[in-house]
Amino acid sequence: MKSRKKAYHHGDLRAAVMTEGLRLLEKSSVDALSLREVARNIEVSATAIYRHFPDKAALLRALAQAGAEQLGREQKAAHDRAGGGKSGFVATGRAYVRFALQNAALFRLIMSSSGPCETSAPADAADNFAMNFLRQNVAAILPADATARRNQVEVYRAWAMVHGLAMLMLDGQIKPDDTLIDMVIDESPAARP
Amino acid sequence: MKSRKKAYHHGDLRAAVMTEGLRLLEKSSVDALSLREVARNIEVSATAIYRHFPDKAALLRALAQAGAEQLGREQKAAHDRAGGGKSGFVATGRAYVRFALQNAALFRLIMSSSGPCETSAPADAADNFAMNFLRQNVAAILPADATARRNQVEVYRAWAMVHGLAMLMLDGQIKPDDTLIDMVIDESPAARP
């Protein structure tokens, strides 16, 4: 069989590269990801990838972008499923940590490639997904008369707590444990009635 | 000049390797650290290092260990300087984040190489430095009648918050800013009177 060329229809190779890239990130680290390995696994020459991505960095950027979108989607879904408000906030945090645990390398890649969120006002959809989502959720939790500064600090604190829990579990410093995740987030002062 | 051999007295090469390793970690990432670069920089053949470390992994382990000890020392110093108690707790957190920011790659290395702290009771000095320190500090903050489980969750939450803040700043997701660090930690519910 083994047809030599045009094994992929138009646009399919790009998708296959992305899929395989994401798959490999499930099993190893970002630095262990190589163009050649991706190509090998989808049975295509290494150079074929250059038809779709100018270089390796571009592929990583695309993977990070796709990952960020997925994380955003999962957070949103969890939030909506919980019915918004405080339990929406808690659900968002849980989704964040669980995504990190189930997509370790991808999660790290996302964090290390999206820019700082200090980039001024008009939110940068994909880049600032987490920030924006948190900001909205935290607003739902604070007293209505909270100052902007107070709100911001609260956002950072909530994000840091959830992010830290994710990273510590990823690094094996804290044993991953769904119950513990729930306890840390649910009982957090910000989440208490 | 350039004497060819025995440029280092007994034990000095080991120290020089460690120092240069730590220095390189200040400027780049763990994966960018190579035996050969360390050797080059201290003007020694790459193979000389094998007299002191069985392989690269052993060097990384030693660097992680040294880093962990330094972090522990800085936390302890900050704690003592603040006079213990609640402000000691806050100071410890600040020291943790600042250490991370000033020793980015080393901090990551520490976190990724020390084992889980779930390893049973009799604490493993270097490995569990952060945990033990936090545990003591959190105990000083909780009401005396707090349950062990509650205490543990509180420890994890505090650690996660501080660790997350450090990682988010390291990854450029939150702009590093001493004032913000202080606000996030100082005003955290755990640190409030």
Next chain:
DNA sequence: TGTACATCAGTGAACGCGCGTTCACTGATGTAC
């Protein structure tokens, strides 16, 4: 409907690179007499 042709997604050979590690070696050091 059939044929000529431009396009461009694929190919495989080749490049130079820096890496970790091995090997047989050398020569300064410090000790035993």
Next chain:
DNA sequence: TGTACATCAGTGAACGCGCGTTCACTGATGTAC
């Protein structure tokens, strides 16, 4: 104090590896006539 010798921290050449990227190429696809 002077000499013979074992030790062992250093050397440089060499290994094989997998990588990202370049290059000139080929041949299937889809369009214009």
